Amino acid sequence: MGRVEGKVCIITGASSGIGAATARLLAEEGATVVLADVQEQKGAEVAGEIGESACFLRHDVSQEEDWRHLVQETMRRFGRLDILVNNAGILVSGTIESSSVDDFHRANAVMVDGVFLGCKYAIEEMKKSGGGSIVNLSSIAAQIAQPHFLPYSAAKGAVRTMTKSIAVHCQIHKYNIRCNSVHPGAIQTPMFEEVKKASKELLPPELLKASPGGRADPSEVASTILFLASDESRFVNGAELIVDNALSVQ
Ligand SMILES: NC(=O)c1ccc[n+]([C@@H]2O[C@H](COP(=O)([O-])OP(=O)(O)OC[C@H]3O[C@@H](n4cnc5c(N)ncnc54)[C@H](O)[C@@H]3O)[C@@H](O)[C@H]2O)c1
Numbered sequence: 001m002g003r004v005e006g007k008v009c010i011i012t013g014a015s016s017g018i019g020a021a022t023a024r025l026l027a028e029e030g031a032t033v034v035l036a037d038v039q040e041q042k043g044a045e046v047a048g049e050i051g052e053s054a055c056f057l058r059h060d061v062s063q064e065e066d067w068r069h070l071v072q073e074t075m076r077r078f079g080r081l082d083i084l085v086n087n088a089g090i091l092v093s094g095t096i097e098s099s100s101v102d103d104f105h106r107a108n109a110v111m112v113d114g115v116f117l118g119c120k121y122a123i124e125e126m127k128k129s130g131g132g133s134i135v136n137l138s139s140i141a142a143q144i145a146q147p148h149f150l151p152y153s154a155a156k157g158a159v160r161t162m163t164k165s166i167a168v169h170c171q172i173h174k175y176n177i178r179c180n181s182v183h184p185g186a187i188q189t190p191m192f193e194e195v196k197k198a199s200k201e202l203l204p205p206e207l208l209k210a211s212p213g214g215r216a217d218p219s220e221v222a223s224t225i226l227f228l229a230s231d232e233s234r235f236v237n238g239a240e241l242i243v244d245n246a247l248s249v250q
Pocket of ligand 1: 012013014015016019036037039059060061089110137138140183184186187188189190192
């Protein structure tokens with residue numbers, strides 16, 4: 001208990017799956033959590049279940065104005081920002097031949113622009129208050145080829161390298177802000193149901209096998225995010241932590 005005691009945290013995509021599990025866990029460990037998402041009703045429900053240490057704000061990660069408002073509102077209500085979890089994501093499937101330019105841009109708007117803007121606005125506040133920790137959700141799609149999820153994989157690859165550039169930038173400038181990425185495998189969330197549906201024929205069987213009997217629960221990823229968000233990982237910076245029960249190394 002108390003592993004992030006007193007810290008103020010923003011979690012995007014917090015209405016569902018990994019984001020909701022992370023919000024619950026960080027709050028249990030003492031943080032004040034700002035849940036942000038485009039799904040208002042679900043987000044408000046999760047924040048309500050967590051209780052006084054949580055609030056929900058509607059927020060579209062792809063919109064710069066929404067980021068300005070989210071960070072300003074967090075500062076107004078809680079006076080500081082210590083942790084940002086850039087978790088919001090969408091599945092955009094298609095190969096290099098079947099994907100349209102719109103598909104490609106849609107994936108990038110949420111997962112690349114979203115992470116870029118989040119880091120940009122969070123760093124501005126974190127450096128004033130002496131530091132912070134940013135955790136970006138990438139995927140094993142950034143490590144291994146997933147030919148039928150080209151727009152998604154390309155966006156997650158960008159998150160992986162953007163994370164490292166941000167980590168080095170903050171380290172050079174002695175901001176005391178760390179930036180790491182988390183790369184889940186098959187996690188049982190609404191998004192993974194979409195993955196299964198979209199690619200019943202194309203999905204390698206081992207991807208489905210890697211999610212047996214509820215073992216790949218969102219809480220498995222949330223505990224990794226907690227580690228990176230907390231001061232326990234103070235020397236972990238620019239790293240990529242794969243959370244896939246060895247799926248991507250087989
Ligand atoms: N589930 C998996 O197997 C898996 C594997 C690898 C990586 N991931 C990554 O983990 C993260 C969380 O995914 P999940 O599995 O919990 O999915 P999910 O679909 O359960 O949750 C994603 C959340 O992001 C929100 N969101 C989507 N677009 C948004 C936008 N423009 N602005 C704000 N919020 C937005 C959704 O409303 C939803 O609440 C994603 O970045 C995803 O790519 C998931």
